[in-house]
Amino acid sequence: MTAGPDIAAGRLDAEALARNFADAHPPLDRSTALIEAARCYFCYDAPCVEACPTSIDIPAFIRSIASGNVKGAATTILGANIMGGMCARVCPVEELCEEACVRNTHEDKPVAIGALQRFATDHLFAAGIQPFTRAPATGKRVAVVGAGPAGLSCAHRLAVLGHAVTVFEARPKGGGLNEYGIAAYKTVDGFAQKEVAFILSVGGIELRLGQALGRDITLAGLRRDYDAVFLGTGQTGVRALGLEGEGMAGVLNAVDAIAALRQADDKRTLPVGRRVVVIGGGNTAIDIATQSKLLGADEVTLVYRRGPEQMPATVKEQAWTQSHGVKIQFWAQPRSLQGWPAADGATAVKEVTFEYTQLDASGRLAGTGDTVSLLADQVFKAVGQVLVPSALGDAADLLEIAGDRIVVNDDRQTSLPDVFAGGDCIAGLDLTVQAVADGKAAAEAIHRRLGG
Numbered sequence: 001m002t003a004g005p006d007i008a009a010g011r012l013d014a015e016a017l018a019r020n021f022a023d024a025h026p027p028l029d030r031s032t033a034l035i036e037a038a039r040c041y042f043c044y045d046a047p048c049v050e051a052c053p054t055s056i057d058i059p060a061f062i063r064s065i066a067s068g069n070v071k072g073a074a075t076t077i078l079g080a081n082i083m084g085g086m087c088a089r090v091c092p093v094e095e096l097c098e099e100a101c102v103r104n105t106h107e108d109k110p111v112a113i114g115a116l117q118r119f120a121t122d123h124l125f126a127a128g129i130q131p132f133t134r135a136p137a138t139g140k141r142v143a144v145v146g147a148g149p150a151g152l153s154c155a156h157r158l159a160v161l162g163h164a165v166t167v168f169e170a171r172p173k174g175g176g177l178n179e180y181g182i183a184a185y186k187t188v189d190g191f192a193q194k195e196v197a198f199i200l201s202v203g204g205i206e207l208r209l210g211q212a213l214g215r216d217i218t219l220a221g222l223r224r225d226y227d228a229v230f231l232g233t234g235q236t237g238v239r240a241l242g243l244e245g246e247g248m249a250g251v252l253n254a255v256d257a258i259a260a261l262r263q264a265d266d267k268r269t270l271p272v273g274r275r276v277v278v279i280g281g282g283n284t285a286i287d288i289a290t291q292s293k294l295l296g297a298d299e300v301t302l303v304y305r306r307g308p309e310q311m312p313a314t315v316k317e318q319a320w321t322q323s324h325g326v327k328i329q330f331w332a333q334p335r336s337l338q339g340w341p342a343a344d345g346a347t348a349v350k351e352v353t354f355e356y357t358q359l360d361a362s363g364r365l366a367g368t369g370d371t372v373s374l375l376a377d378q379v380f381k382a383v384g385q386v387l388v389p390s391a392l393g394d395a396a397d398l399l400e401i402a403g404d405r406i407v408v409n410d411d412r413q414t415s416l417p418d419v420f421a422g423g424d425c426i427a428g429l430d431l432t433v434q435a436v437a438d439g440k441a442a443a444e445a446i447h448r449r450l451g452g
């Protein structure tokens with residue numbers, strides 16, 4: 001064992017990194033897509049459509065593929081879900097449309113809806129086709145805060161309906177977590193930025209980068225200058241472990257580390273521990289664990305306080321990370337952090353102690369009293385994100401917020417009649433597809449409110 005944390009950049013060479021971070025699910029070729037499309041029964045009242053938060057007409061687009069009309073298929077998809085290209089890459093289809101598919105039985109397997117959706121949307125992107133046109137200008141102006149899936153979906157639908165939209169985005173690039181969060185191997189070749197460019201190319205949307213609500217703009221100002229406002233700010237805070245020493249070197253926020261990884265031009269510059277411990281059970285935990293391994297960590301252990309059935313990450317995602325050599329330790333919760341003395345008088349993490357857990361007689365999670373300690377050069381916290389109302393400036397005082405979410409009705413209308421919200425900043429599934437669905441629903445409601 002080394003006398004201090006073993007963290008290093010460039011554990012793998014460029015070739016190995018390129019291989020590790022290549023497209024996780026390469027696209028279907030034309031003949032495979034046609035064979036797969038022919039498996040669809042084109043069900044009436046198709047359960048796969050019911051299971052899709054954006055209600056894509058799945059049998060219709062698969063029928064278009066089967067008849068050779070791939071552009072028509074893509075137009076059907078994007079008309080319901082403008083981020084159908086990204087959703088084809090990141091949706092947990094095994095819990096949504098493909099789970100609901102009538103062919104999803106013990107003897108058979110579901111139609112590969114996600115892969116077919118990618119086949120169609122990739123075709124349209126490659127051909128550089130813009131299938132949407134805008135309605136005549138309404139003279140109404142709408143402000144959208146946040147250029148993530150929720151904000152961009154809302155902006156696109158409003159622009160198509162003829163409204164003039166200004167999107168205010170705090171970061172230097174649009175796309176939200178599509179650009180800064182989703183695992184690198186799910187969205188390769190700068191696809192997130194290509195999708196943002198495609199959405200903006202419909203016209204009528206001005207994207208102002210580096211503009212944060214609560215710093216550069218206020219909700220009161222937006223309400224004064226625009227006919228309606230949509231908030232799609234996501235969740236910018238990260239839950240703490242609540243342990244002593246959480247601020248020591250090597251104890252890191254997984255979301256920030258993933259953003260750094262997504263933005264790195266050269267992954268050889270990214271430092272990774274020899275032994276990595278990840279605490280959490282959702283997408284973020286799976287993604288930082290898998291990507292640490294792909295960067296060259298020797299041992300990666302993901303520790304989750306409950307069992308596999310309760311884990312927010314799907315069974316497929318659990319299997320995915322395990323197939324990359326990540327060990328999942330279920331039924332254990334963090335209890336303490338131990339450190340090494342670091343050079344400048346500070347402390348660097350050395351070990352995490354976990355207490356085993358179980359469900360007590362009333363079904364509540366309880367510690368057993370037995371502990372296990374894991375050596376760690378890096379510890380990633382991935383125990384959930386939260387909305388930080390104070391980061392939204394005057395919006396925190398003007399809007400009703402319950403727990404850590406903005407309160408909305410079915411139209412995604414907040415407690416202020418001209419302000420709407422959607423995506424991760426309201427209660428919901430916390431998935432890309434749900435954010436897109438929220439943005440679309442809010443745009444339709446704003447359009448009705450503005451007299452459409």
Ligand SMILES: Cc1cc2nc3c(=O)[nH]c(=O)nc-3n(C[C@H](O)[C@H](O)[C@H](O)COP(=O)(O)OP(=O)(O)OC[C@H]3O[C@@H](n4cnc5c(N)ncnc54)[C@H](O)[C@@H]3O)c2cc1C
Pocket residue numbers: 090091092145146147148149150151168169170171174175176177178181182183186211212213214232233234235236255258283284287391392422423424425429430431432433435
């Ligand atoms: C690591 C990770 C992996 C994930 N993997 C998946 C996956 O595989 N599949 C899936 O379906 N979902 C996944 N998700 C969830 C998915 O990314 C989110 O549900 C989705 O991005 C939410 O969209 P949104 O538009 O609400 O928020 P975001 O994508 O967070 O976008 C919000 C935007 O608002 C901006 N913003 C924030 N505050 C302000 C402000 N004050 N002023 C101006 N702009 C502001 C932000 O910079 C950001 O661009 C993942 C999430 C994480 C963290």
Ligand code: SF4
Pocket residue numbers: 039040041042043046047048049058059100101102103111113
């Ligand atoms: S449920 Fe399955 S078979 Fe039926 S329309 Fe949907 S994809 Fe096709």
